[in-house]
Amino acid sequence: MFHQPMTFExxxxxxxxxxxDATVINGGTDVVVAMNHGAIxxxxxxxxxxxxxxxxxxxxNxxxxxxxxxxxxxLGQLHIRALREASLSVGGPAIRNMGTIGGNIATASPAGDGCVALLALGADVQLTSKDRGQRWLPLVDYFIDYRKTALADDELIQAVRIPNNPRSRWYKIGKRGAVNISLVCCAVSQNEDKKTKLAFGCVGPIPKITPKASALLNGETLSPGLIDDVANVVAQEVSPIDDQRGSAVYRRAMCSTLTRRLLTQLMEDDPKGDADA
Incomplete structure (x- = not known):
């Protein structure tokens, strides 16, 4: 059966x-891959x-x-740097024209590039049900376990909300460039009050914030010494796994490397932040 409504209602x-019983699709890019592999x-x-x-x-507001x-x-046209960089890393032009941010969140892959950027940006996700109405949930609370989320069977993802104009950066390491699934990806954002969030993908069952490393940065002016301290904490805080694409030891080292890279870039960025979207 195939249902194609014209309105959200x-x-x-x-x-x-x-x-x-319904498999929700929008662009359908992740679902097609899962079907081709016999996963669903x-x-x-x-x-x-x-x-x-x-x-x-x-x-x-x-x-x-x-x-x-x-x-x-x-999303690749926006001036929110982390989100733009993550979006432009997703597949080729055809995939970017079809794939959606709602689908990326719904799939809940630990390698979801857009999800890592949104976590660092402090995003909330709007979940809507016909009978129970709308609720806004911090994205950090949406991911529960490997491909398990807080989305109920009667809910749809309606929107994502991002706080205004934080400075941000994003980067991933993969073996074949943009079309490859990340080995490790990292995003960072900092608002005008110097509240900072670091997020990582491919280091556990879900995309995650590193709270201890982020707490070290809150309210602080970035400096080379602070960046080194944070990178060392990140190495202790992440819990990557071994798989056919990379070892836990390598991923842990890359988390520290990406932390240093992105925080150094953020330190050198315009303190006024990313331009308006």
């Missing part, structure tokens, strides 16, 4: 009726790709609001 009705065998699709209301980028259907190609 229609989508919520169908989500309420179909529940976990869906029999019912709920396609959100024709809902224009979730493809918009707006500003509200000093926040940037991204509809769940905003594509990586659209």
């Amino acid at each position: 229609q989508a919520l009705e169908l989500r309420s009726e179909l529940g976990a 065998k869906p029999t019912c699709f709920l396609d959100l790709s024709r809902i224009n209301a979730i493809r918009k980028i707006d500003r509200e 000093g926040h940037l609001i991204l509809g769940a259907g905003v594509t990586f190609a659209q």
Whole structure:
């Protein structure tokens, strides 16, 4: 069965009726890969790709609001540096034109480049149900375990909310450039009050903030000595795994290396922050 609602309200009705039986798609890029590998065998699709209301980028009360259907190609045009850099790393042009930020969040891959950037940026995700209405949840609380999230069977991701204009950076290490899944990725943001967040992907079952390392940075002016201290704490705080793409030892070392790289870049950036989106 294939359902293709034209409005978000229609989508919520169908989500309420179909529940976990429906595989929700927008661009469908992650779902197609999973089907090709035999990881899933869906029999019912709920396609959100024709809902224009979730493809918009707006500003509200000093926040940037991204509809769940905003594509990586659209995000690549923003001036929020971490989000732009992460978006431009996703596949090639065809994938960026189809893949959406809502899909990236829903898939909840520990290697989700966009999710790591959003975590560092302090994003919230809007989850909406036909019967229970809307709720905003900090993205850091959305990820529970490997590909397990706080999204209920009757909910859809409607939007993402990002605080205004933090300075930010993002970078990943992979073996084949932009089309490859990350071995390690890292993002950092700092607001006008010098509240700083460091986030990592591919170092555990979920994308994660490193709270101890981030706490060392809060309220502090970046300096080479502080950056070294934070990089050392990161190496102790992350818990990477060994797999066929890279060892835990290598990933741990790369987390420290990326921390030094991004914090040094942030130290040298314009203190006024990223330009308006």
